[in-house]
Amino acid sequence: MQITxxxxxxxxxxxxxxxxxxxxxxxxxxxxxxxxxxxHLVKVVHQLGSKGFVKTTxxxxxxxxxxxxxxMINIGDVVRSMENHFNWVxxxxxxxxxxxxxxNCGLKHLFAxxxxxxxxxLDSATLADVLLGITTIDLNPQIP
Amino acid sequence: MQITxxxxxxxxxxxxxxxxxxxxxxxxxxxxxxxxxxxHLVKVVHQLGSKGFVKTTxxxxxxxxxxxxxxMINIGDVVRSMENHFNWVxxxxxxxxxxxxxxNCGLKHLFAxxxxxxxxxLDSATLADVLLGITTIDLNPQIP
DNA sequence: GTATAAGATGTATTTATTATACACCTATAA
DNA sequence: TTATAGGTGTATAATAAATACATCTTATAC
Numbered sequence: 001m002q003i004t005x006x007x008x009x010x011x012x013x014x015x016x017x018x019x020x021x022x023x024x025x026x027x028x029x030x031x032x033x034x035x036x037x038x039x040h041l042v043k044v045v046h047q048l049g050s051k052g053f054v055k056t057t058x059x060x061x062x063x064x065x066x067x068x069x070x071x072m073i074n075i076g077d078v079v080r081s082m083e084n085h086f087n088w089v090x091x092x093x094x095x096x097x098x099x100x101x102x103x104n105c106g107l108k109h110l111f112a113x114x115x116x117x118x119x120x121x122l123d124s125a126t127l128a129d130v131l132l133g134i135t136t137i138d139l140n141p142q143i144p
Numbered sequence: 145m146q147i148t149x150x151x152x153x154x155x156x157x158x159x160x161x162x163x164x165x166x167x168x169x170x171x172x173x174x175x176x177x178x179x180x181x182x183x184h185l186v187k188v189v190h191q192l193g194s195k196g197f198v199k200t201t202x203x204x205x206x207x208x209x210x211x212x213x214x215x216m217i218n219i220g221d222v223v224r225s226m227e228n229h230f231n232w233v234x235x236x237x238x239x240x241x242x243x244x245x246x247x248n249c250g251l252k253h254l255f256a257x258x259x260x261x262x263x264x265x266l267d268s269a270t271l272a273d274v275l276l277g278i279t280t281i282d283l284n285p286q287i288p
Numbered sequence: 289g290t291a292t293a294a295g296a297t298g299t300a301t302t303t304a305t306t307a308t309a310c311a312c313c314t315a316t317a318a
Numbered sequence: 319t320t321a322t323a324g325g326t327g328t329a330t331a332a333t334a335a336a337t338a339c340a341t342c343t344t345a346t347a348c
Contacts, residue, residue: 004305026323039309039310040306059321062324101278105277117265133249149336186297201294203292
């Protein structure tokens with residue numbers, strides 16, 4: 001039970017931008033810092049852009065910045081925007097309605113409550129909250 | 145974000161046994177009912193046995209029964225016993241401690257709280273609770 | 289005491305999802 | 319007009335999960 005690295009990277013991107021001195025950075029810089037696939041990050045960043053979390057600018061001197069201050073970026077929103085489903089059990093998926101315990105099985109309701117409890121906690125925090133313990137980021141590229 | 149079918153099947157097995165008229169059934173009967181892989185179920189059932197949820201008996205006339213009444217079987221316990229990890233984000237995995245935001249990143253703590261909230265809900269219910277809406281099970285094998 | 293029916297075990301294969309790589313496109317500033 | 323930035327689509331690789339298969343062990347019935 002784990003979020004995808006796609007979602008994980010999205011959160012790291014936001015944290016990195018928020019902590020970078022100028023508030024402006026590039027995909028390459030982030031990929032080098034975390035030592036992760038630049039190609040994968042491109043897609044993460046693009047989606048963060050289309051969901052309104054970051055502002056991307058192409059061309060020379062371009063890069064990334066937050067669209068809103070960290071206090072206004074909710075972690076639950078980010079996770080919901082990046083993770084592609086929350087079908088906690090099979091029967092949540094509209095395409096998989098063949099379990100013979102349907103429709104009266106109490107599991108579905110229980111897992112719905114559990115999933116909501118999970119997301120409620122994420123909804124209770126902003127980007128600013130998860131940055132609290134981090135003072136500065138050492139921008140030297142990662143030595144593998 | 146979904147539990148594995150391995151865990152899903154485990155829960156269904158317990159529900160099926162609890163609702164079967166004699167309280168005794170076989171792997172083949174369960175696999176036929178849910179129209180799922182018998183081979184996979186064998187492993188699920190074996191683990192349910194080794195974790196103390198079901199009593200398995202080999203040989204002719206053997207099969208499965210619950211080791212405890214449904215009121216004494218906690219859903220959170222079952223999920224914890226079947227799901228093989230709850231590394232909500234990468235840094236929960238002791239083998240993956242290379243994220244450069246460690247150790248002061250607030251995400252870890254936040255996801256720990258979210259994961260606990262999720263499991264707390266599952267811990268609040270027993271097998272008896274999730275069976276409440278189910279009156280009887282039609283034991284006729286599934287027509288695919 | 290042997291045939292049958294049940295679960296147990298280990299390995300191999302298939303499938304699905306996720307992550308990564310690659311090639312090329314578009315935009316923009318110096 | 320070139321260098322640098324993100325955007326897009328497709329292909330491949332890696333991983334995890336599910337399934338299949340073969341064989342073993344145990345227990346009961348006859």
